[in-house]
Amino acid sequence: MVTFLLCLALLVAAYFTYGRYLERLAGADARSETPCRRLYDGVDYVPLPRWRIFLIQLLNIAGTGPIFGAILGACFGPVAFLWITFGGIFMGAMHDYLSGMMLVRNDGLSIPEVVGRYLGGGMRQFMRVFSVLLLVLVGAVFLLSPAQLLANIVPAVSCPAWVWIILAYYFVATLLPIDKIIGKVYPVFGVALVAMALGLLGALLFGGYRIPEMTTFANFQLDASSVPIVPTLFITIACGAISGFHATQSPLMARCVGNERECRSVFYGAMISESVIALIWAAVAMAFFGGAGGLSEALGEHGNSAAWAVDTISNGTLGVVGGILALLGVVAAPITSGDTAFRSARLIIADMLHIDQRSKLKRFYICIPLFAVGYGITLVDFDVVWRYFAWTNQTLATIVLWAVVVYMVRRRSNRWVALLPAVFMTFICASFVFVSGQFFGMENRTAAYLLGGAATLAVLVLMLFKLRRDDAQSLS
Template sequence: MLTFLVCLTALVIAYFTYGRYLERVAAIDPARSVPSETLFDGVDYVPMPRWRVFLIQLLNIAGTGPIFGAILGAAFGPVAFLWITLGGIFMGAMHDFLSGVMLVRNDGLSIPEVAGRYLGTGMRQFMRLFSVVLLVLVGAVFLLSPADILSGMVPSVPHTVWVWLILAYYFVATLLPIDKIIGKIYPIFGVALILMALALLGVLLFGPYRIPELTTLANAQLDPHSVPIVPTLFITIACGAISGFHATQSPLMARCVRNERECRSVFFGAMISESIIALIWAAVATAFFGGAHALAEALAANGNSAAWAVNIISNTTLGIAGGILALLGVVAAPITSGDTAFRSARLIVADIFRIEQRTQWKRFAIALPLFVAGYLITRVDFTVVWRYFAWTNQTLATIVLWAVVVWLFAAKRNYFVALLPAVFMTFICASFVFVSGQFFGMENRPAAYALAGAATAVVLCFILLKLRRNGRSNP
């Protein structure tokens, strides 16, 4: 319990300490104009109250990520608590906050356009394609997973009907102004997400469960050699620590904040909240099954299904309320993230071709092919493609971190707050390529890590060259 409480306290304190320090690093200026007032269009650029923007941002970046990833990551052992805490503070929250401010100061443009400004035209073109494909894939997956669950809950309604109903909702929500559905309904789901975490926290604090302490960094997985902590843990737990998907969602709220001083609560605060949710789920998963190794055995016996774990934990610990909790976690949350994934894809395409989005038929013209592509993907077996999503997600986060480094360097600010995490995540993503069976699967681990180190050095040299050439230009 002590390890858990220390990590939980550290996350809360970080919001008031490290968050304020990063505000000074970013030179937050309450007098600076923001996109919601300079580019107001009544559709995407719409000022909304801080509390509403925070809750929408939390729900957009959360989905099932901090729940499923935390449960799967907890099978590595209490070391997962450490990664969620330190990663959430010094990587995830820093990544979300600084990239969020960067987006606000670049007219709330989509992340490929902003990253391209600091990393070059080639990276802009790569990020455009990469981000749209990733978002359509995310939208399609978050279309299928809730449809699968709903068809199991209500067998009388065919799976295809649920797919079409969710798809229809996505289409409408993506086209409507952001303050109509997303601005009104999503804060309610955001509150529910927080309440379910608090309910589980109460179970941990006052229930008959024992949370393992961090006494060793040993890997508790059934086959530690095939899934080493470095780099697998850092890929498995993404949304609870650091996630590139967040950078694709932040432009939505970067267009809605009313003042730069709101950025800490909206971006840094939402990520800290997500880390707290992930920490609670990692703790309750290990405590419920009697330890990390027992959790790994239970998951292996049930197809490594985090959804199964959510269902049994929720219903057992919270009864009827747990059933509602499970429904929210594995149905409502992915639906809301799928909606905003498609919306973000529409905005990226609009930014690429400079298509204004005030006119409804122009929004329709962009959204239609995206939804057609998303639906076609649902007809394909994702198993192979989805295996690479977690790595792709962390790779995107790494690229954004490097863009933040260049931005801070150009502004003559402390860029080391982003440089060190960028180097670390570059090594993690590179080593996963060489160590994981999904890619090369090298059995010679020292050689694999050496290659990853060499790849990291190459990227670092490229960035240093970039800084030398144009880093001192005005941001």
């Protein structure tokens, strides 16, 4: 319990300390005109109140990531608490806040366009394809996971039927102006998500559960040799620690923020809130099943289904009524993230092709192929989709971190806040390629880590050359 409470306190304190420090580094100015005022179009560029934007951003970035990922990551043991806490503070929330400020100061453009301004035209083209791929993967993941949960709640309606129902909703929500459904309904869902987390926290604190302490770095996975903590834990728990998906969602709110001083609560605050949700779910998953080992065994007996664990935990800790309410919160999060994933994909394509989004017909033309591909992906095994989504997600976060490094250099501000996380995540993503059976699956772990390190060093050298060139250009 002590480890959990300490991590929880650190996350909350970080918003008022490290978050404020980053705000000073970024030079947030309440007098600066934001995109929603300058580029108002009544569709995507629409000013919204800060409290509403915060709740929408939290829902957009959450999905099932800080829930499913935290449950699966908890199988590694209490070390998951450390990654969620320190990753959330120094990587995820920093990534979300500084990239969010970049977006606000670049007209709220989609992330590939903004990254291209800092990492070059080649990376812009790569990011356009890579980001759309990630967003369609996210849309597919967030079609399947709520459909599975809803099929458990309402067995009379099959999972495929729920997929079609959710897909129809996605299509409508993606086409409509942001203030019609997202701006009105999502804050309610945001409150439900927060209430669900608080309910589980209460059950943890007062329900007699024993939360494991951080006394060992042992790996509690059933087959620990095939999924080493480094780098697998850092890929498994993405949302809740650091997630590239967030940078694809932030343009939606960057187009609605009233002034730059709101960005700390909207971007840094939403990410810290997501880390708190992930921390709670990791703790309750271990406590409910008698420890990380018990959680691993229970998941192994049920096909590693995080959806099954959510259903079991919610009903077991909060009772039937509370369990249903908690499940509805869990269902709302992925549905809202799924439709904004498709919305973000539409904006990326529209920005890339310079297609005016005031026209409903033009929005329709972009959406049709996106939803067709997304539905096709739902026909693939969920575990396969989730695994590739997780690595793609963290790779995108790494690219955005490097863009933030360049942004900070050009501002002549503290580059280290982004540089160290960028190097770390580059190593994690590179070494995962050599370690994981999804890619090369090398049995010689030392060789795999050395190759990951070599790839990281190569990226670092290339970026140092770029940073030196940028420094020279800024002085000339």
